[in-house]
Amino acid sequence: MAVTIYDVARTAGVGVGTVSRVLNNSQSVKDSTRQKVLQVIAQLKYAPDPIARSMITGRTGAIGVIIPFVTRAFSVEVLRGLANAASKLGYELVIYNVEENSQRDHYFNQLPMRRRVDGLVIVSLTPDEETAASFLKNGLPAVLVDAYSPFLTSLVVNNVEGAYMAVKSLIEKGHQRIGFINGISEGTFKFNQANDRLIGVHRAFGEAGIMYDPELMVTAEWNRAGGQIASRELLSLNNPPTAIFAASDLQAIGVLETARTLNLSVPEEISVIGFDGVELSEIMELTTIQQPMQQMGEMGVARLMELVEDSKKGPELIRLDTKLIERRTTSVPKWLASIK
Amino acid sequence: MAVTIYDVARTAGVGVGTVSRVLNNSQSVKDSTRQKVLQVIAQLKYAPDPIARSMITGRTGAIGVIIPFVTRAFSVEVLRGLANAASKLGYELVIYNVEENSQRDHYFNQLPMRRRVDGLVIVSLTPDEETAASFLKNGLPAVLVDAYSPFLTSLVVNNVEGAYMAVKSLIEKGHQRIGFINGISEGTFKFNQANDRLIGVHRAFGEAGIMYDPELMVTAEWNRAGGQIASRELLSLNNPPTAIFAASDLQAIGVLETARTLNLSVPEEISVIGFDGVELSEIMELTTIQQPMQQMGEMGVARLMELVEDSKKGPELIRLDTKLIERRTTSVPKWLASIK
C-alpha cells in the first residue's frame, strides 16, 4: 500500500542504496541523480518508515520521560522544557506517567530491556542502585532531573542554599519563631530534596544563633492538603510561629488556606514563603524560592544527548541555582512592627 | 549483543516460529514445550524487540497526542486522563507539544506519513478539511478532544449549555448587567468553544428577556492577561456590569486580579464566574462551570481504540455535560441585597 524505497528506486531508475544515500545525504552521489531522486520522492510523496529505519540504525529518535503525577505544576513546567528541547532536536517525547509505586517499578524494570527510546529522563524519582546498574548495563542512557543518584547524571537545584535563603530572609525581617513544613523524603539515597532543605534551614538558624525548636519542624505531604494539616498543627501551638517556610508552593498555599480559615491575616499576622515558583505562586502573590524548572527540562535533554553520543561518559552532578522571589506573603512580624 | 529469539530457539531446541507462538500464546503448542520455552526465556532474560515486532505487525503500541501548551491547566488534566487510560491498555503516549502554529502544521503534515503511532488524539486543535482527509486516507485513526470537526470523531463538552447555565445562575441571583469575556475563536469551523459559549449566553439573556448590550461583550486571549485587560475595560464603563462571566478560569482569575487592583470586593461588588474547573479555581474559590477533563482524556483514548480496531467506523460527535460549581465569587448583587 504505502510507497517504499523500492518504488522510488524503480521509478527513478536507480538502486535502493542510492535513494537511501540521498535521504541521508551521505557519501558521494552525483548531483544530477540526486535531483532526479528528490524529484521522484516529491512526486510519489515518499516518506521513509521510521520503524524500518530504527530496525537497522538502532536509534528510535525518541526519548522517554518517567514523570510522576503529570498534573503536578512542577512536573508540568519541567515537561514543557523537555518538550521544547526535544522538538528542537527533532526528537519525540514518550511519557510514562507514574501515579503509583507499582507503575514506577514497572517502568524501571521494563524500559531497559526494550529499546523503545534512545534515552531516559527521569523526573523527581530516584532509581535504586540495582535499577541504575541495569540502565548502564543495557546501554540505556539516563539522566535524573530533580533527583540524585551517584550512578547517574543528576540535575538538581541547590536545595540547601534555597532553603537557607528562605529562612534567612525571614530572619532578616525580624522573625524568631519560624515554622518549617518539610515534604516527605522519597529518594533511596541520603541526598534528597527534603533532607537538603532541612539542612539549609538548620544552617540559617545556626548562623543567626536561633535556638532550634523541634516543635516547629513538621513533615507533611508535598501537596496542598499536607500544607493545610501541618499549618493547622503549627498555628495551634501555645507559642505559634510568626512565619512559616514550606518546602513546596502547594504546601504554602495550604498554609494560606488555613490562615484564611483561622482569620489570620497574611503577612501581618503570619508570613509565608514557599518553594518552587510555579505559576500559581505568582497568582497567589506568594513569596517563594524559584527553581528554573523549564531550564531543568532543557538541560535534562541536552545532557541526555551528550550521553547518547558518547555512551562512555561518567555520571555527573549538576547544581542549578534558586532565586528568592519576594511577593506579598512575607513581611516584618507584627510585634516588631508595632515596637518601631 | 542482545539476546534474540534465535538464541531462545536454539537453547530450547525448538524453531523460532514456536517461540514466537509461545510469546503470543497463539495456535497450538504442546504444553511441555511451552513450559520449556518459557523457562529458557526467563533464564536468558529474553524480551522481544518491539521495533522488530512493529516492523511486521504494523502496530507500534503507541498513541500520539497533539496538545497545545502542555502547561495549560486544562491540557494537563486532559493529558492525565489520556495517560491513565493509555497505560491501562499497555499503550505508550508520545506527546507533540505545540506552542506555535508552525509546530501544529508540521505535526499535522508529517504524522500521517510516518507510522510512528497507531492513532492520534488531538486536543483543543482543529485540523482543517484537507488535514482530516489526509488522516483518513493514510489510515491514521484520529479523535478530537475539546475540538470539533465533521470529518473526525470529536469529543466536546456541551459548551452552549454550560455558558447558558453560567449566565442563568447569575440572572437568578438578580444580576441584570452581566459582562461576558469570550475567548478568541480558533477552529476553522463554525463549531468552536467561543462561538458555542456565545450562543449559550444569548440564550440565557433571551430567555430572561434581558436586553443585549454589545458593550458588555468583549473578546480576549484565553489566559490570565486576557481576563485582566478585558475586565479593566468592562469595569471602567459608565454603567459597569455587576457580574462577569469569563470563558475560561484563567480569564476569570484575571478578573479577580483587576478587582483586587481596583479595590472592588468580590462577590459583594462584582460577581465572577469562570469556565473549566481547573484545580486553580478551587484554590481561588472561584465559581465555575466544570468540564470533566480527565474523563475527556479517558474517553478520548477509548474512542481511539475503537477506531484502531475497526478502521471503518465513521466520525461521531460526543457531547459531555458540564456542571455548575458554586463557590465564593458569586452572590446577589449589592443593590438588590440592600433593597431587601
Place this chain on the structure above:
DNA sequence: CGATTCTACCGAAACGTTTTGGTAAATTGT
C-alpha cells in the same frame, strides 16, 4: 488396518530500511 484429518512444529519469507562489498566508469598521475 488403510485412508484421512489434526496437531505440533520447522524453516523460509516478509516487513522497509541502512550498510557493505563489489564493480564499472570516470578521473588523475606520470
Place this chain on the structure above:
DNA sequence: ACAATTTACCAAAACGTTTCGGTAGAATCG
C-alpha cells in the same frame, strides 16, 4: 596512453520479529 586511484552506483546482506507453507507423526474414522 596506460596504470592507479577515485567516484558513482548497484545489489545483497542484515536488523529481529511474525506469519505462512509445508511436513512429519499422532489421532480419528470407516
